[in-house]
Amino acid sequence: MKEIDRFHAAVNDSRATALNIHRAGRKTIGYLCSYAPEEIIHAAGFHPMRLFSSKHEIILAENHLQSYCCSLVRGILEDSLAGRLDFLDGTVFPHTCDSMQRLSDIWRMNGKYRFFVDLVLPAKLNTKSAAIYMEKVLARFKEDLEAASGKKITDTDLSDAIVLCNRIRKHLFFVYEWNFRHPGVIRGADLYALVKGAMIMDKKEAADLLAGVVSSLEQSAPPAGKAKRLILSGSVCDTPDIFDAVEKAGGAIVGDDLCTGRRWFDGLVAEDAPPLSGIAQRYGNRMTCPAKHAGLTARADTLVSLVREHKADGVAFLLLKFCDPHAFDYPYLKQALDKQGIKSMAFEMDDQQSSHGQFSTRMETFIHML
Amino acid sequence: MSEKPVDKTKIRSAKKMRDLMTTYYLDALSAQQNNKQVAWITSGGPVEPLVAMDIIPVYPENHGAMIGSAKMGEDLCGKAEDMGYSSDLCSYARTDIACSVVKGGPIGGLPKPDMLICCNNICGTVLKWYEVQARFYNVPLFILDTPVCHTGYSPEIAEYVRTQVDEYIVFLENMTKRKLDHDKMTQVGKLSFEAQHLWQKVLNTTAHKPSPMSAFDAFFFLALIVTLRGTRTVVDFYKELIAEMEQRITEGISVVPNEKYRLLWDNLPVWYQLKWLSSKFSQHNACLVADTYTSAWCGAIKYIDENNFLDSIGQAYTRIYLNIGVDQMAQEVLDMIRFYDVNGLVMHSNRSCKPYSFGQMDIMNIVRKKTGIPVLMIEADMVDPRSFSQSQVENRIDAFMEIIKQREK
Ligand code: SF4
Ligand code: SF4
Ligand code: SF4
Numbered sequence: 191m192k193e194i195d196r197f198h199a200a201v202n203d204s205r206a207t208a209l210n211i212h213r214a215g216r217k218t219i220g221y222l223c224s225y226a227p228e229e230i231i232h233a234a235g236f237h238p239m240r241l242f243s244s245k246h247e248i249i250l251a252e253n254h255l256q257s258y259c260c261s262l263v264r265g266i267l268e269d270s271l272a273g274r275l276d277f278l279d280g281t282v283f284p285h286t287c288d289s290m291q292r293l294s295d296i297w298r299m300n301g302k303y304r305f306f307v308d309l310v311l312p313a314k315l316n317t318k319s320a321a322i323y324m325e326k327v328l329a330r331f332k333e334d335l336e337a338a339s340g341k342k343i344t345d346t347d348l349s350d351a352i353v354l355c356n357r358i359r360k361h362l363f364f365v366y367e368w369n370f371r372h373p374g375v376i377r378g379a380d381l382y383a384l385v386k387g388a389m390i391m392d393k394k395e396a397a398d399l400l401a402g403v404v405s406s407l408e409q410s411a412p413p414a415g416k417a418k419r420l421i422l423s424g425s426v427c428d429t430p431d432i433f434d435a436v437e438k439a440g441g442a443i444v445g446d447d448l449c450t451g452r453r454w455f456d457g458l459v460a461e462d463a464p465p466l467s468g469i470a471q472r473y474g475n476r477m478t479c480p481a482k483h484a485g486l487t488a489r490a491d492t493l494v495s496l497v498r499e500h501k502a503d504g505v506a507f508l509l510l511k512f513c514d515p516h517a518f519d520y521p522y523l524k525q526a527l528d529k530q531g532i533k534s535m536a537f538e539m540d541d542q543q544s545s546h547g548q549f550s551t552r553m554e555t556f557i558h559m560l
Numbered sequence: 561m562s563e564k565p566v567d568k569t570k571i572r573s574a575k576k577m578r579d580l581m582t583t584y585y586l587d588a589l590s591a592q593q594n595n596k597q598v599a600w601i602t603s604g605g606p607v608e609p610l611v612a613m614d615i616i617p618v619y620p621e622n623h624g625a626m627i628g629s630a631k632m633g634e635d636l637c638g639k640a641e642d643m644g645y646s647s648d649l650c651s652y653a654r655t656d657i658a659c660s661v662v663k664g665g666p667i668g669g670l671p672k673p674d675m676l677i678c679c680n681n682i683c684g685t686v687l688k689w690y691e692v693q694a695r696f697y698n699v700p701l702f703i704l705d706t707p708v709c710h711t712g713y714s715p716e717i718a719e720y721v722r723t724q725v726d727e728y729i730v731f732l733e734n735m736t737k738r739k740l741d742h743d744k745m746t747q748v749g750k751l752s753f754e755a756q757h758l759w760q761k762v763l764n765t766t767a768h769k770p771s772p773m774s775a776f777d778a779f780f781f782l783a784l785i786v787t788l789r790g791t792r793t794v795v796d797f798y799k800e801l802i803a804e805m806e807q808r809i810t811e812g813i814s815v816v817p818n819e820k821y822r823l824l825w826d827n828l829p830v831w832y833q834l835k836w837l838s839s840k841f842s843q844h845n846a847c848l849v850a851d852t853y854t855s856a857w858c859g860a861i862k863y864i865d866e867n868n869f870l871d872s873i874g875q876a877y878t879r880i881y882l883n884i885g886v887d888q889m890a891q892e893v894l895d896m897i898r899f900y901d902v903n904g905l906v907m908h909s910n911r912s913c914k915p916y917s918f919g920q921m922d923i924m925n926i927v928r929k930k931t932g933i934p935v936l937m938i939e940a941d942m943v944d945p946r947s948f949s950q951s952q953v954e955n956r957i958d959a960f961m962e963i964i965k966q967r968e969k
Contacts, residue, residue, distance in 0.1 A: 256911075256917060258648060259918055287684050288684045288918070292914070295885045295919055296886065296919060296922055298885070299922060308708075312705050314705045320720070322720070511648065518688035518692065521644035521692075522692065
């Protein structure tokens with residue numbers, strides 16, 4: 191599939207990607223969490239791009255964030271301070287965890303980009319007042335973007351953006367479904383490049399390319415191999431080596447609840463609802479991030495049914511070091527899986543390359559247990 | 561009254577405070593026998609409606625502080641880690657979660673809650689922590705979601721929080737099967753308001769040179785405003801405490817003999833090293849006269865309207881010290897530096913508390929630039945002693961004090 195190369199290229203050089211998009215007339219607004227309403231950013235005429243750490247050595251960020259802060263937050267700040275994100279026209283910080291909350295302050299105080307917004311979303315997603323508040327916050331965000339771009343965002347702009355983003359979601363959903371029916375049809379590293387690439391490249395280009403991926407996939411359906419079927423659970427995983435290591439150890443990834451995976455594209459925005467309500471409702475309905483509250487067992491229920499539906503043999507928890515929301519959920523998620531007789535293992539992740547050898551060894555052990 | 565009249569530097573009210581806290585915990589522990597309901601609540605949460613509804617509020621964070629002071633933190637943190645909780649998580653949460661299971665700690669665990677009240681104005685950690693406890697005890701959880709005010713308080717936030725205050729009352733009415741007595745609520749609100757004023761006054765006494773008490777004393781006397789805010793007890797006690805402080809000022813009694821240097825402390829206390837730290841600074845004739853932590857329980861008083869308590873607490877509870885932007889926090893630090901006229905700032909970089917610690921380095925730079933006073937940052941954790949190296953901290957304090965002495969010559 192030749193399309194995949196384009197996704198890898200976008201992932202490997204977000205700067206070049208942004209510059210190209212800029213040339214075609216869209217300035218880039220970076221965002222830091224999967225709760226950023228890309229639809230509104232796109233409708234305002236900007237290009238929404240998810241930011242990741244480029245994993246350079248932490249030097250400048252040492253003067254702002256202590257070592258016990260997650261590598262994602264430290265890494266992105268390092269990139270910004272080092273000027274590697276100078277292609278950005280602005281950034282938006284949806285409220286998530288404590289570390290991100292403070293990164294937002296530090297970012298704002300060191301103000302480097304023209305546009306800056308804190309999107310202080312509710313932490314609760316399961317009450318009526320929270321839903322009302324969420325919609326109001328989105329409406330205010332829309333106004334902020336209008337002020338930045340100097341043009342009104344119409345409902346048609348929003349609907350178009352929603353349809354476009356939904357297209358990406360539907361295609362990715364198909365790819366995931368196909369992959370779980372035919373594990374191995376696509377390499378893990380490619381699968382996640384599709385998701386991550388779609389967060390980085392131009393939305394329309396991503397949607398069109400994904401349509402191509404879908405039709406090529408439909409033509410290939412390899413027989414099921416003997417690989418052990420794994421679900422990945424956690425926050426951000428953007429270390430492609432991990433996927434290779436899983437496959438080398440005899441595993442196949444058949445699903446996830448990752449923020450760099452299914453959580454990002456899970457659920458569609460209702461196209462017949464008022465646009466902002468539709469966007470707000472999707473956040474309430476899709477896979478929840480542990481930094482949000484959608485009920486006491488919401489995440490465990492989702493994970494268990496994911497395992498069942500995808501006929502998985504086990505769950506690998508990918509826990510980023512110093513990531514509190516996920517670390518708090520791990521014991522109860524594991525317990526929920528244990529109760530159902532589902533095997534799991536936790537892997538603590540870091541940006542340090544040195545730990546990859548250890549990851550492979552432990553992954554092999556885990557897969558042998560299944 | 562004092563048992564050892566020779567030691568004039570000892571604060572007499574400490575004994576009464578201890579007795580009050582003992583009575584409070586005994587009451588809480590025997591709640592069930594007395595047919596009273598117990599609510600666990602986060603330290604930044606609105607306790608006044610609980611008091612008004614005769615529900616006993618219990619603070620896991622205060623319990624965490626007790627565990628830390630009793631030097632039982634390491635053991636309980638270890639137990640939480642055995643349960644699968646990462647050692648990088650807040651040690652209040654870790655010790656509390658472990659304590660619920662093993663019934664350990666200095667008082668054999670807290671009384672079982674009938675309900676949990678979580679206000680996320682201090683951090684996102686409490687949300688996760690209370691979810692864990694709601695599953696463990698299988699009791700209802702009320703979340704008061706107070707969006708962070710990075711740069712200000714928006715009308716959307718005001719409306720959202722105000723609605724939740726009503727939802728909170730309904731929740732409590734459902735839990736107790738009783739209606740809120742609004743007159744009582746007003747009375748409790750006034751008492752809470754008065755207590756916060758008095759607490760501010762207690763803290764203000766340390767602006768006097770030499771200071772009659774230190775931040776270490778404030779850490780101790782804090783428990784009352786945290787746990788019993790809204791009752792007459794707190795008001796009466798703080799009045800006595802203020803009187804004692806004023807008397808000390810008149811008599812020229814300082815807590816640090818020969819106070820020469822005055823310091824400001826940032827972040828939570830290092831509970832298991834209070835004695836050592838206090839004597840370490842005393843040796844240098846330095847007094848920690850104030851801190852950013854204990855003042856958080858009166859910092860938002862400007863938003864409270866005592867005659868319209870329920871309408872105003874939304875803002876008061878949302879705009880507390882930790883729930884604002886780092887630049888505003890820096891401003892408050894600068895104000896304190898001026899008000900207490902300090903010679904240096906000591907920052908506790910606290911591995912447990914990310915919202916308090918991230919941003920500290922920016923505050924440090926602002927303070928250095930705007931005031932020129934020396935700033936020391938020490939790495940520790942408020943309850944888990946494994947992240948504290950005494951010899952290293954000692955060297956750093958000595959070096960820091962040398963710089964201050966040079967500057968103040
Ligand atoms: S893990 Fe949660 S908080 Fe973190 S970026 Fe993803 S969705 Fe946002
Ligand atoms: S949710 Fe976790 S991974 Fe994401 S920014 Fe927060 S601490 Fe880092
Ligand atoms: S110490 Fe910090 S992280 Fe822990 S409960 Fe308190 S505010 Fe939250």
